[in-house]
Amino acid sequence: MILEMNNIEKHFGELEVLKDISFGVDSGEVISIIGPSGSGKSTLLRCATFLETIDGGEIIYMGEKAAHTDENGNAVYVPHQEMRKFRRYCGLVFQQFNLFPHYSILKNITDAPIHVQHVSQEEAEANAMELLGKMGIADKANAYPYQLSGGQQQRVAIARALAMKPEILFFDEPTSALDPELTGEVLKVIRQLAEEKMTMVVVTHEMPFAKAVSNRVLFMDGGVIVEQGDPRDVFDNPQEERTKQFLRVFER
């Protein structure tokens, strides 16, 4: 298991966003999380990548506990220094790309490996060029983010995340800010990563993509996992009424 999230609880004030959520991700697995807005999908991803703290439950990466619930029922994280190790396990690709506008494409990808992981500049740049080649945008290495299309920017963001060599890569609606044409080129890259057995969790509204690429689909609603399983079962033969109702919208 790369990641296990057990009995995760999260609330914002009075609002319960995640209610006793448990799921695990095996090495090489591609999991799609689908569901309506406000169902807690993004929050779950943000908890897994430590952008949000959980209020209960446990987060285990590579068999090591990053957070657990103590006897008083409070979520406890490992000390700050140890946290850095857990952050290295996971990467995140945002809906809005969040590239650094003042850095060239190459520097966007190499800066963190050089200054966080202390990789040599030559090695970081060689690795970045290889990743850009894979993303089909090697010619953009010296451009700045504003000069790129949304689809190209998102591919840079994927390269930036991959440059940190994470064990698992999370995508938070990676194509929601893109038009259909650009969506295609980003999905192609994710599909290619899936073929290379990159472990990934993708929150998405692209149902055909989720069906074609993922090994497992989680349908979330109201802060719980309503249904999960093989994509063919969940999409073609959903068991829960709520799942059927949600998927019907996409058939039209």
Next chain:
Amino acid sequence: MKTLLIFILTLIGSLPLGMIVALLRKSRFAPVRGFISGYISIMRGTPLMLQLLVWYFGPYYLFGLNIGNWRFPALIIGFVLNYAAYFAEIYRGGIESIPVGQYEAAEVLGYTKTQTFMKIILPQVIKIIMPSVTNEVITLVKDTSLAFTLAYQEVFSLSKQISASQTSFMPFVIAGVFYFVANYIVEIIMKRVEKSMDYYK
């Protein structure tokens, strides 16, 4: 020369101090936040001329202290503290305009808080606030004339004296040209600086 000295010392003091003030304003400790916002209110809410007089006469009238050569230090303290408050507000606006996604991207990539601020946030803030800083610097050039309130010999007080002794209007015209030329140079320099950051949007 003395005008230039006031100008330069004020910038050297207030540009960094403003950043410290801006960061303290977001402090976790409520008393610190309260103190800083009180300080900014007073600095912006009272005339600079009055502040200069308080710094100059304050030590004597409030504490009975008689400090030698206090005129110039009082002037610089007054200018630096006043301008730091204005710069702090400009910095704050700049810092708050950086999308939260920039912080999150940096956090996920494992940057420390210091790295995030110095490498990711600050360079973008500097670009955003440049036009407002230019404004403030131009105001400062003109505000140096307030040093005359402490009878400090800078361009304006000098021209006033000469004008009075020679009963001529000319010294004022020359002072006006001096301020204008000084600000014209400031404008040219700041335009260059802004242009040097034009490589990204």
